[in-house]
Amino acid sequence: MKYLPNTDEDRQxxxxxxGARSVEDLFNDVxxxxxxxxxxxxxxxxxxxxxxxHLSKLAAKNGDANDYACFLGGGVYDHxxxxxVAAVLSRNEFYTAYTPYQPEVSQGVxxxxxxxxxxxxxxxxxxxxxxxxxxxxxxxxxxxxMACAVTGRKEIVISEAVHPEYxxxxxxxIQAQDVKVHVAPAKDGQTxxxxxxxxxxxxxxxxxxxxxxxxxxxxxxxxxxxxxHAKGALYVVDVDPISLGVLKAPGDYGAxxxxxxxxxxxxxxxxxxxxxxxxxxxxxxxxxxxGRIIGQTLDVRGQRAWVLTLQTRxxxxxxxxxxxxxxxxxxxxxxxxxxxxxxxxKQGLHEVAQLxxxxxxxAAKRITAQNGYELAFKAPFFKEFAVKTPVAPEKISAxxxxxxxxxxxxxxxxxxxxxxxxxVAVTERRTKDEIDALAAGxxxxx
Amino acid sequence: MPDTNEPxxxxxxxxxxxxxxxxxxxxxxxxxxxxxxxxxxxxxxxDLPEVxxxxxxxxxxxxxxxxxxxDVDFYPLGSCTMKYNPKINERxxxxxxxxxxxxxxxxxxxxxxxxxxxxxxxxxxxxxGFDRVTLQPAAGAHGEFTGIQIIHAYHNAKGHKxxxxxxxxxxxxxxxxxxxxxxxxxxxxxxxxxxGVDLESLKSVLDDQVAALMLTNPNTLGLFDENIxxxxxxVHKAGGLLYYDGANAxxxxxxxxxGDAGFDVCHLNxxxxxxxxxxxxxxxxxxxxxxxxxxxxxxxxxxxYDGQKYFLxxxxxxSIGKTKTFYGNFGVVVKAYTYIRAxxxxxLKRVSEDAVLNxxxxxxxxxxxYWLQYDRTCKHEFVLSGKWQKxxxxxxxxDIAKRLLDYGVHPPTVYFPMIVEEALMVEPTETESKExxxxxxxxxxxxxxxxxxxxxxxxxxxxxTPVGRLDETLAAxxxxxxxxxxx
Numbered sequence: 001m002k003y004l005p006n007t008d009e010d011r012q013x014x015x016x017x018x019g020a021r022s023v024e025d026l027f028n029d030v031x032x033x034x035x036x037x038x039x040x041x042x043x044x045x046x047x048x049x050x051x052x053x054h055l056s057k058l059a060a061k062n063g064d065a066n067d068y069a070c071f072l073g074g075g076v077y078d079h080x081x082x083x084x085v086a087a088v089l090s091r092n093e094f095y096t097a098y099t100p101y102q103p104e105v106s107q108g109v110x111x112x113x114x115x116x117x118x119x120x121x122x123x124x125x126x127x128x129x130x131x132x133x134x135x136x137x138x139x140x141x142x143x144x145x146m147a148c149a150v151t152g153r154k155e156i157v158i159s160e161a162v163h164p165e166y167x168x169x170x171x172x173x174i175q176a177q178d179v180k181v182h183v184a185p186a187k188d189g190q191t192x193x194x195x196x197x198x199x200x201x202x203x204x205x206x207x208x209x210x211x212x213x214x215x216x217x218x219x220x221x222x223x224x225x226x227x228x229h230a231k232g233a234l235y236v237v238d239v240d241p242i243s244l245g246v247l248k249a250p251g252d253y254g255a256x257x258x259x260x261x262x263x264x265x266x267x268x269x270x271x272x273x274x275x276x277x278x279x280x281x282x283x284x285x286x287x288x289x290x291g292r293i294i295g296q297t298l299d300v301r302g303q304r305a306w307v308l309t310l311q312t313r314x315x316x317x318x319x320x321x322x323x324x325x326x327x328x329x330x331x332x333x334x335x336x337x338x339x340x341x342x343x344x345x346k347q348g349l350h351e352v353a354q355l356x357x358x359x360x361x362x363a364a365k366r367i368t369a370q371n372g373y374e375l376a377f378k379a380p381f382f383k384e385f386a387v388k389t390p391v392a393p394e395k396i397s398a399x400x401x402x403x404x405x406x407x408x409x410x411x412x413x414x415x416x417x418x419x420x421x422x423x424v425a426v427t428e429r430r431t432k433d434e435i436d437a438l439a440a441g442x443x444x445x446x
Numbered sequence: 447m448p449d450t451n452e453p454x455x456x457x458x459x460x461x462x463x464x465x466x467x468x469x470x471x472x473x474x475x476x477x478x479x480x481x482x483x484x485x486x487x488x489x490x491x492x493d494l495p496e497v498x499x500x501x502x503x504x505x506x507x508x509x510x511x512x513x514x515x516x517d518v519d520f521y522p523l524g525s526c527t528m529k530y531n532p533k534i535n536e537r538x539x540x541x542x543x544x545x546x547x548x549x550x551x552x553x554x555x556x557x558x559x560x561x562x563x564x565x566x567x568x569x570x571x572x573x574x575g576f577d578r579v580t581l582q583p584a585a586g587a588h589g590e591f592t593g594i595q596i597i598h599a600y601h602n603a604k605g606h607k608x609x610x611x612x613x614x615x616x617x618x619x620x621x622x623x624x625x626x627x628x629x630x631x632x633x634x635x636x637x638x639x640x641x642g643v644d645l646e647s648l649k650s651v652l653d654d655q656v657a658a659l660m661l662t663n664p665n666t667l668g669l670f671d672e673n674i675x676x677x678x679x680x681v682h683k684a685g686g687l688l689y690y691d692g693a694n695a696x697x698x699x700x701x702x703x704x705g706d707a708g709f710d711v712c713h714l715n716x717x718x719x720x721x722x723x724x725x726x727x728x729x730x731x732x733x734x735x736x737x738x739x740x741x742x743x744x745x746x747x748x749x750x751y752d753g754q755k756y757f758l759x760x761x762x763x764x765s766i767g768k769t770k771t772f773y774g775n776f777g778v779v780v781k782a783y784t785y786i787r788a789x790x791x792x793x794l795k796r797v798s799e800d801a802v803l804n805x806x807x808x809x810x811x812x813x814x815x816y817w818l819q820y821d822r823t824c825k826h827e828f829v830l831s832g833k834w835q836k837x838x839x840x841x842x843x844x845d846i847a848k849r850l851l852d853y854g855v856h857p858p859t860v861y862f863p864m865i866v867e868e869a870l871m872v873e874p875t876e877t878e879s880k881e882x883x884x885x886x887x888x889x890x891x892x893x894x895x896x897x898x899x900x901x902x903x904x905x906x907x908x909x910x911t912p913v914g915r916l917d918e919t920l921a922a923x924x925x926x927x928x929x930x931x932x933x
Contacts (some may be wrong), residue, residue, distance in 0.1 A: 004876055025590070026799075042794070058559075062555060090536070118454075129927075178629070185813055292727065298917050298920060321626070328728040428469075432472040
């Protein structure tokens with residue numbers, strides 16, 4: 001068996017050395033009451049060529065973003081991934097390593113996470129970053145729990161315009177704890193500051209918004225900052241990292257915690273995961289952050305080196321008193337994000353964001369030029385926008401799939417009130433031809 | 447390993463260098479000021495480094511050469527199952543039909559992905575002995591969180607008020623941390639002289655307030671609990687449920703199924719037992735299996751099949767909700783699926799046999815050189831102690847671990863579990879050959895001899911790694927957690 005090097009002869013020699021008669025003897029400590037006697041009902045083993053053919057066949061049943069022009073977003077975007085990312089991620093030393101608990105032979109991973117923490121701080125305008133969360137949903141949930149720990153308060157106010165799945169994850173994270181979540185309603189595609197203010201009081205631990213929000217719209221971030229801080233709540237902002245190529249960093253408008261979905265940074269869409277949640281904060285909160293953190297230090301020879309630090313926050317030391325139970329994170333996805341950001345660099349991220357911005361606005365213009373289509377909201381947007389449609393989005397989706405287009409997300413899937421609304425995302429990968437085809441396809445539907 | 451220090455990528459930045467290329471804008475350009483509110487626009491990109499493509503590649507390749515991995519050499523890190531990661535898995539997951547699919551694509555366009563998830567759920571249910579499985583959790587600890595939430599929801603639905611979760615003193619730190627996140631008080635039970643749960647200690651803490659007992663079996667000592675069926679019975683009689691931490695499932699495939707042993711909920715670590723790479727700390731995947739009466743509480747959506755097509759089902763009113771966005775770490779699931787199909791039922795059974803054989807072989811060979819607290823047949827791992835070396839020569843387990851680095855071997859897990867002093871937890875896995883095991887045994891014996899003859903040399907190890915021992919106190923006292931441009 002190709003992954004199992006022991007030969008029968010090896011096994012016999014080893015059994016003799018142990019003083020056991022057979023391998024089965026080594027399982028005599030399993031009580032007979034619980035021993036599994038049958039054979040596992042699984043398909044028989046496949047050779048490598050058969051297996052590759054089988055998986056290729058399964059893959060061929062899916063419509064991927066190379067065969068379809070993808071206008072789907074909702075937190076997951078078809079941005080271009082430069083070739084450097086796969087080249088680095090395929091280095092065996094990186095992807096077959098464990099958590100860098102032995103720093104003397106883990107400087108590669110440790111330095112990469114230190115650099116990752118730095119680029120996350122650079123794009124978000126924050127002081128400190130941890131090594132990654134599972135995804136944006138769990139990052140938002142951890143931000144809420146951290147806000148409660150920092151303030152000693154037990155209420156969270158979150159905008160209705162935050163991704164509904166992030167809010168669902170938050171609900172699961174707090175439901176067994178004594179924490180209350182209030183949802184601040186949105187109006188015309190933006191969080192309504194007045195209604196939000198009415199929910200924020202001296203019991204509020206954190207105010208959570210997303211910018212651009214789930215509808216693609218920019219939020220009144222400065223107004224909300226004042227509302228949160230006036231009552232001593234932490235201001236938590238979830239951002240699309242690509243947008244930070246053209247939009248002001250949340251650190252510059254007073255955010256205390258910034259988190260978000262790192263998928264657009266060099267990670268394939270991969271049917272929902274693995275991705276990474278990035279998580280950054282102001283320096284004074286560093287000891288309340290969850291997850292691993294890498295710090296700089298010196299070795300005995302006086303060389304600069306990197307090491308896991310501030311570990312007394314974590315489960316393997318603090319057990320039930322830890323800031324979170326997180327252990328495995330998304331290190332390899334964080335490495336992808338790092339390689340993406342340094343490959344794009346200062347100019348490249350700016351350019352990707354500008355291209356997405358321009359193409360999205362061109363798409364909005366073309367689509368709303370079709371009969372019966374209009375923008376759902378007037379608020380400014382970045383690369384994603386909602387349109388009212390004269391035809392049911394379900395039908396649009398099915399019909400345009402035939403033309404090789406994934407036209408966007410049916411908003412009613414998450415917001416039943418928005419019947420006949422399509423959420424369209426446009427990245428730098430979408431060409432003028434594809435956008436024109438989308439608009440023509442929509443216009444041609446009855 | 448090369449010992450030249452690699453600069454940070456930020457220190458390599460030169461204004462005007464680029465490593466990217468993008469197509470020119472092919473639509474009419476609008477004035478950015480008209481598209482975005484003035485106060486929200488930044489004039490230029492964030493202060494990311496400016497480097498060329500060769501800089502990026504050489505930088506990361508040089509860094510990778512300062513990194514140990516399974517593909518470099520032996521990695522017997524206890525409780526982490528650092529087995530070989532088959533290369534076909536990496537090839538398959540990069541297929542465009544699996545890598546480039548959007549989670550919100552029409553179900554008709556993701557039938558292959560849903561079929562894979564549906565079948566994977568069935569395989570994991572069969573291997574673990576449970577009725578249904580969710581693939582949503584992103585890691586082991588996340589699986590624990592999902593599982594304990596399910597238990598919490600179950601008790602709530604039954605109208606039971608429960609306040610406690612029991613964990614053994616040998617448990618992973620994630621077990622108590624998870625239970626605390628779900629609002630439970632943690633009660634610890636002692637281990638007995640055989641390394642299993644002490645039944646008297648368990649009896650003394652069991653009452654109607656116990657929501658669950660979390661157990662790793664084989665436990666973190668690598669020992670199968672011989673009283674598991676008795677324990678299950680005791681917990682169930684007290685009205686509690688049993689949670690199986692599947693971190694050590696590599697030892698039992700085809701020999702025992704937690705579902706048959708009375709467990710109600712379990713998680714499996716695909717990045718351990720099912721050969722997906724650890725990636726320097728993640729991504730993982732921690733699917734959770736449950737018994738029939740707990741199915742209504744599984745996270746949404748579930749993957750279903752109506753005889754013609756696969757679909758996502760969100761309609762589970764008693765569900766705990768979502769613990770993660772979308773459907774889990776699909777890419778990791780694809781790799782583990784590929785592994786299961788490559789091995790088949792006989793192959794998986796042989797995996798556990800060889801994992802156990804390899805561990806016992808090393809344990810027997812080293813028990814005269816290092817103290818072995820629990821001298822009985824182990825499963826896939828075992829725990830030695832550096833106690834003799836410490837008492838006789840002042841050489842601590844940490845020193846032994848660091849000395850191993852000079853031999854090119856990653857050390858075992860050290861100082862865990864906490865119930866063994868100076869612990870060295872060794873898990874060779876089934877993918878290592880007898881020659882590798884023999885080399886490790888020889889090395890460990892040499893280090894034992896070195897500890898006697900030249901303790902100072904061991905205490906100052908490692909000597910050949912790119913960096914020496916690090917000042918961890920300095921790192922924590924004056925935290926430098928990011929690079930900053932010099933003022």
